[in-house]
Amino acid sequence: MSEIRQLFGQTIIYGLSSVVARVLNFLLVPLYTAKFIPSEYAVVTEMYVYAALFIIIGSFGMETAFFRFTGSGQSSKASVFSTAYTFLLANATLILGLGLVFYKQISSIIEYENHPEYVLIFLGIIFLDLITIIPFSLLRQKNKAIKFATIKIINIAINIFFNIFFLVVCPYLEANGISKTFVEQFYNPDISVAYVFISNLIASMITVIILAPETIKNLAPPNYKLFKKMINYSWPIWIAGLAFMINESADKVLIKYLLPKGIAMREMGIYSACYKLSIFMTLFVQSYRFAAEPFFFNQFSKPNAKKTYSLMLQFFVLFALSVFLFVTFYIDVIKLIIPNSLYHEGIIIVPIVLLANIFLGIYYNLSVWYKVTNKTKYAAIISSIGAFVTVFLNIIFIPVYGYIGSAWATLIRTIVVQGGVCPMKSVSV
Structure with missing residues (x-):
């Protein structure tokens, strides 16, 4: 029991530090x-x-x-x-x-x-x-x-x-x-x-x-022998990390190269700034993830684990939708966080990005199966699929719809990635 208390205590500290870091950067x-x-x-x-x-x-x-x-x-x-x-x-x-x-x-x-x-x-x-x-x-x-x-x-x-x-x-x-x-x-x-x-x-x-x-x-x-073992272990994680970076950031850079030069940098700036307004959902998903991951591992061996995971997902979706509705209803007030009105035309992407974060949170819930069964290679596979979808859809959408196309590509990618964990699951949710 003392180990569990220590784990959750550290989770709170790491979670708070992450939240504080994001809030300070958002300022x-x-x-x-x-x-x-x-x-x-x-x-x-x-x-x-x-x-x-x-x-x-x-x-x-x-x-x-x-x-x-x-x-x-x-x-x-x-x-x-x-x-x-x-x-x-x-x-x-x-x-x-x-x-x-x-x-x-x-x-x-x-x-x-x-x-x-x-x-x-x-x-x-x-x-x-x-x-x-x-x-x-x-x-x-x-x-x-x-x-x-x-x-x-x-x-x-x-x-x-x-x-x-x-x-x-x-x-x-x-x-x-x-x-x-x-x-x-x-x-x-x-x-x-x-x-x-x-x-x-x-x-x-x-x-x-x-x-x-x-x-x-x-x-x-x-230790050279140890180094070879560490490299053999780390390269799939490296691929997953690259794929995750592409999923999170490729859309912003692709705007520069897929739109006419006269407007590309302006569009990228507007998109990037308004994307930041999804911080309310990002903070919720991040805090939930810090608290939930150790809980997943703690519950796995218990007989009612599947029911517990299902209940956690229900509560996550309920609270996430509450955040979505709050930000959407008060977007005309929240947009004033960005004082320069040149950026305000981009707030149309905020509800789309909020929904994308909800599906990302659902993915974190459903991905418990490969974490607790040590099948982390699926993280690299799923992330790589997501990276392909991100690049492919942005190449198609950006020339036609501009940065709004990037927002929709982000949403579709999170839906695909979230759906990707379902047919391969070994733990029913």
Whole structure:
């Protein structure tokens, strides 16, 4: 019983930290949409999509492999930590090195040849975020939930602080001639979008410094035989991670390349900003998932498990529909979170995205069967199907319907993925 209480206590901490992190990040949306026109905000969205892609590529599912092999008892925790950390450090260094050599070409490929500094800044962010993945995992493995959550929130708080400093304080000081010499030393109004990325870079640097003592203390010689086992275990998870990233982010980038250049960035900016208004449903689904997953495993061996799972799904749908109705009814008020009226035409996508999140939550409920039966390969299969549907439907819908087509593609993809777990289930719900 004490183990169960500990598990749920940590679940609450991790869940709250995740919710707080999402809320704090969401607070930047009013700032960005007030300071940037849609085409500028689209740059922020697009660059973070690329960063997420390369972080997943570089991590190679090693976070999950770390948990698997520290829990197996076959190797020392220090050996597992060092092996995983060394691999990610090598990957991060490789990405950084190649990026520094070819950053101008990369800038040209993604059509930001006039702003190669975007690529340089994100190379730093990707490197720093990759080398913190395993140290953060170590905190979780050691049940240091409070320390984990605290560092995550500190990271976000620093990011927000520098965003406000660069985007609000510095322009105000410059406009009013206050501390002009001081401001001119590190502020250039011509690269205002870049300060979003610089703020993130500073936060990531400080996070690495905070984690450094824990990292250094647990380093040991890496184990090559263990490394091969970890790679064999992690590659299906890596594929699932790539597929998940495509499912969540491909629509935003495809808008840029499937619409005429004169309107593409504007449309992407509007879509990305209004997509954020689904945070109310996202928070509910995320919180439910944090609480439900350990509960699923706890209930599996009990005789009434199937009935319990069914009841949980019913309550989830009931509350999710309540959130859907609330946001839909008050959308004209909620849209004011985005102060710039240039974005408001995109609120038509919000109900569609809310429904997509409901089906995603249903998928989390129904996917319990492959989690409790250790058939996680189906996660990669189902996610890959979803990624194909996402790309295929966006290619068809975007040229005809614009960003509204992307929203419908997201909804259809979540329905397909949710339906995909049903015919393969081994646990009736």
